[in-house]
Amino acid sequence: MAEYDYVDPGFFNTSSDGSRGHERFLEFRKVFLPCMYLGVFICGLAGNALVLVIYVFYQKLKSLTDVFLVNLPLADLVFVCTLPFWAYASIHEWVFGDVLCKTLLGIYTLNFYTSMLILACVTIDRFVAVARATKAYNQQARRMAWGKAICLFIWGASLLLSLPQIIYGHVLYLDKLVCGYHDEEISTVVLATQMTLGFFLPLVAMIVCYSVIIKTLLRARGFKKHKSLKVIFLVVAAFLLTQTPFNLVKLIRSTNWEHYTMTSFHYAIIVTEAIAYLRACLNPVLYAFVGLKFRRNFWKLVKDLGCLPYLGVSGQWKSSDDASKTCSASHHVEATSMFQL
Known part of the structure; x- marks a missing residue:
């Protein structure tokens, strides 16, 4: 984020064409970045807050998946709350001081690692629920205890991994005040760690x-098998399409500093960064709303808020409730169609 937020004009060609291209890039960035940050902030705040409300007030934590799906929107929610600060800084400059600079860099990194590691845990949990369905069902209490311990470990490890940004992050003047960490050795270590834990794992x-x-x-002969397969492909495709471009650009950037002289490369950085941050908006849809139990509780929330008469979906809520009860009638069906959480 911050390390890509400012481009030293000295890196660009000094020709008139290079200067005009650099000016057009600065104008594009000044409009694009705030719109992207605020868009992700609004959608991510609404989606993740809704997931948390439903899990806290309507849906008890009865499975290991529920434990992970509470921590995932919490991580994404804290992440999106840092975006308005970066939106303002991208329009003007960093005016929030050195302490808040270190704090926001640490929060961003903390929740980046937490979110991506929890995604890996959700994947592994779904593997166990299907490949070891009977064993997983018989050891639910033990798996719940382990799940809570794993979540605590992830938050603690993510905090340790964010210490370089907290320690070395500072405000400096590069034609304007910017917040970031500009130590080359630290940047290399941070990039390697982010690529390993935030993408490859x-x-x-x-x-x-x-x-x-x-x-x-x-x-299996379980019902809704094809829907489960579609959800799997959707989850994998969403991860690849949102995370691969930005990580690929970061790899290219780390191998050859001369890409800093290319205006097109900086367009690629901010556009792929915007695509990568869409994960905070997509996670609630991919990992919560696809579940019948979650959708049932969502309609309960809508009903309690008195919105059903205005939406004209009372019958739909009832049919969704009936469908979810039918879905949970068989343990074997629940194990093989574990995406209907």
Whole structure:
């Protein structure tokens, strides 16, 4: 985020064409970044807050998946709350001081690691729920205890991993005040850690676990098998489409500093960054709203708020409730169609 937020004009060509291209890029960034930050902030705040409200007030934590799906929107929610500060700084400059600079850099990194590691845990939990369905069902209490311990460990480890940003982050003047960490060695370590834990680990977990899940579902005769397969492909596709471009650009950036002289490269950075941050908006849809139990509780919330008569969906809420009860009638069905959480 912050390390890509400012481009030293000295890196660009000094020709008139290079100067005009740099000016056009600065104008584009000044409009695009605030719109992207605020858009993700609004959608991510609404979606993740709704998920938290439903889990806290309507849906008891009865499974390990529920434990993970409470921590996931919490991580994304704290992440999106930092975006208005970066939106303002991208329009003007950093005016919030050195302490808040370190704090927001730490919060951003903390919740980046937390969110991505929890995504990996959700994937592994779904693998266990399908490939080891009977064992997982018989050890629910133990798995719940382990799940809470794993979440605490993830938050603690993420805090430790965010210490470089907290320690080395500061405000400096580069034609304007910017917040970031500009130590080359620290940036290399941070990039390697983010690539490993924030991209490759969840990617490997998805490839391995979902491959086994797909094989298991293809053998099973459980109902809604094809819908579960569609959800798997949607989850993997969303992760690849949102995270791969930005991580690829970061890899290219780390291998050759000369890309800093290319205006097109800086367009690629901010556009792929915007795509990567869409995960905070997509996670509530992919990991909560696809579940019948969650949708049932959502309609309960809508009913309690008195919105059903205005939406004209009271019958839909009732049918959704009936469908969810039918869905949970068989343990075998619940195990093989675990996406209907």
